[in-house]
Amino acid sequence: MVRGSIKWKVSYVISYPIFRFVLGVREFGRENVPLQGPVIIASNHRSAWDPPVLAFASPREIHFIAKRELFNPLLSPFIRFYNAHPIIRSAGAKGALLTALRLLMKDLAILIFPEGTRNRTESPLLPLKKGIEWLAYREEIYDKVAVVPTYLERKMWGFNVYFNRAIYPREIKREDFLEVLKEGILKAKEKKEVGYGI
Numbered sequence: 252m253v254r255g256s257i258k259w260k261v262s263y264v265i266s267y268p269i270f271r272f273v274l275g276v277r278e279f280g281r282e283n284v285p286l287q288g289p290v291i292i293a294s295n296h297r298s299a300w301d302p303p304v305l306a307f308a309s310p311r312e313i314h315f316i317a318k319r320e321l322f323n324p325l326l327s328p329f330i331r332f333y334n335a336h337p338i339i340r341s342a343g344a345k346g347a348l349l350t351a352l353r354l355l356m357k358d359l360a361i362l363i364f365p366e367g368t369r370n371r372t373e374s375p376l377l378p379l380k381k382g383i384e385w386l387a388y389r390e391e392i393y394d395k396v397a398v399v400p401t402y403l404e405r406k407m408w409g410f411n412v413y414f415n416r417a418i419y420p421r422e423i424k425r426e427d428f429l430e431v432l433k434e435g436i437l438k439a440k441e442k443k444e445v446g447y448g449i
Contacts, residue, residue: 254286255312258332263307270307274300275409278308280439283414285397286311289355290417293383293432294401295376295440296364300410301403305362306333308412313360316347348386355392365432375402375440379429387420387428394421400435415439 253263270276284290292313294305306313314334321330322337336354338346354361363386366377387398397417404411415435423431 253310253312259312259334262333266307270304274304275406276304276307276412277409278412278414280414280416281308281310283416284310284360284399285417287358289358289392289396290360291351291355291383291387291396291398292360292362292401292414293365293398293436294362294403295436296366296369297403297405298369300405301364302362304410305401305403305412308414309360311360313362314354315362316350345382345385348382351386352389352391355386355396365429376433376436379433381429383432384425384428388425396420398432400432400439402436402440404440413439 253260255263284292290311292305292309294301302315306315312334314336315330316338317330317335319337321327321335336350338350351361351363363383365379365383367380367382368377370377383398387393387396397419399417400415402413402415404413415438418431418435420428
């Protein structure tokens with residue numbers, strides 16, 4: 252059963268047949284996602300399906316950073332209910348990261364796409380942006396945040412989500428972080444070193 256609020260658990264139960272049997276979502280390595288404390292689920296990004304699929308696959312409730320334009324009278328109540336948070340506009344380019352930092356300081360789990368945009372190329376992963384490094388090494392969370400390298404694979408029918416073992420910024424030199432994260436995401440894709448016996 253998923254860990255989280257009542258609304259999250261109820262939504263998970265109701266949506267389970269859709270995600271499991273209609274959309275064909277399969278997840279591996281769920282035990283690699285810490286169930287407590289601040290967590291960044293760092294995944295590749297291919298389509299608009301990625302956030303809901305990863306939310307279903309995660310063993311704990313997660314939060315999302317969304318463009319403020321999405322918070323219109325029609326969509327806002329729905330996406331806020333499902334943990335979407337608007338970017339802090341006054342913070343400029345770092346608005347999304349500051350919103351994420353606020354959530355992590357509350358010991359929540361958040362979803363981040365470190366490529367910074369959808370990957371529309373043949374490459375399995377675009378170069379990672381430095382934003383996630385900036386966030387992971389903030390002194391407010393540095394000593395306890397976990398980053399879970401994750402790969403979402405679109406199959407002919409369905410989706411496979413691979414959660415690799417969590418990495419901890421406090422154990423990695425900052426200059427090595429993005430390379431370690433990239434390797435973790437790609438190894439998850441290759442189904443290696445992920446702790447679930449594949």
